[in-house]
């Protein structure tokens with residue numbers, strides 16, 4: 508910890524790292540730094556024990572599990588009843604065209620291809636792990652802006668009575684990037700919404716997930732506890748009418764839309780919809796500042812990649828911070844190294860997700876055949892399938 512730069516009215520210290528946002532990504536970064544000698548402060552707008560996105564479920568890859576294991580978070584999460592449901596098989600298909608692909612955990616010699624994890628339970632496990640460390644976690648602090656100078660980053664709380672915090676590097680994981688100045692984000696609105704709900708079927712899911720591409724957009728069923736989490740891509744108007752339907756009618760529409768691959772829906776709960784956009788920063792770093800997780804890229808949920816890319820952002824940023832002498836933290840060379848290291852994985856995650864939506868999420872008949880062929884080939888050509896699966900599980904480096 509150093510003395511503050513002269514003439515700056517702050518809380519009196521130059522912190523090594525200030526993390527804005529103790530969501531899953533910011534908390535992961537802080538935990539990965541916790542055993543070091545660094546002075547790390549984490550700020551979050553939510554109060555202690557609060558979760559603002561408690562209704563969300565996250566699709567976690569096997570690689571993400573390995574990160575949480577190394578941070579000593581996974582065991583607590585897995586021991587919480589219903590908090591982490593293994594996905595052992597994924598059935599990928601398209602309507603109106605041939606082609607089908609099955610991914611199976613045993614083909615990869617893994618216990619599961621991934622997990623559906625409760626955001627609330629994950630947040631609770633991360634919060635608990637953070638309180639066991641010497642990292643300073645400050646709840647109830649909403650940050651209004653983060654800016655950088657060549658000498659330090661300044662993190663300014665919304666509360667006018669609170670002093671700005673100075674840091675060698677500020678890592679922004681606020682979920683939107685709204686707090687950070689000087690990092691341009693691009694936005695693509697898919698003109699669709701995701702209708703999400705919990706649905707039950709007559710028989711147990713057995714760890715089988717479904718991803719089906721239809722002319723109207725992809726639809727997914729993810730095993731979660733005793734039910735499925737539904738993510739159904741529709742237009743905004745269609746979402747409004749589906750949300751207004753009685754449960755039985757909604758389930759009938761779902762069965763009709765999902766086709767012969769799945770059916771026997773018996774119950775639905777917690778229907779809601781949110782708009783689908785792709786938002787990303789081409790260069791997710793500025794002067795002494797870096798954006799990560801959803802603040803750096805917000806992806807369409809079609810491939811369940813968003814959270815996993817974010818977790819890898821946090822892990823790799825921590826590795827680089829730990830490998831950088833304290834006096835060089837947040838300098839151009841350190842941030843350039845981080846950007847170089849994350850480029851392939853981020854670009855692949857963004858391009859893959861966007862490509863899936865564009866190639867599979869439209870009704871051009873001439874595309875049905877090649878995309879069916881792609882799915883069939885991936886299923887048959889083992890090395891390609893293995894490469895595809897491993898990229899989904901671990902990302903590209």
Ligand SMILES: Cc1cc2nc3c(=O)[nH]c(=O)nc-3n(C[C@H](O)[C@H](O)[C@H](O)COP(=O)(O)OP(=O)(O)OC[C@H]3O[C@@H](n4cnc5c(N)ncnc54)[C@H](O)[C@@H]3O)c2cc1C
Nearest residue numbers: 528530531532551552564565566649650681682800801814
């Ligand atoms: C509507 C929606 C639905 C989603 N559904 C799914 C899904 O079904 N499956 C899936 O895998 N992924 C889903 N995602 C993506 C998933 O939520 C993200 O990948 C994940 O939450 C990213 O984690 P994060 O830590 O980057 O951001 P967040 O989870 O958003 O966490 C950000 C944290 O920063 C804090 N914060 C925000 N602003 C400030 C501020 N100004 N000052 C201080 N603190 C601040 C917040 O309190 C929060 O704790 C969804 C995303 C959205 C937007």
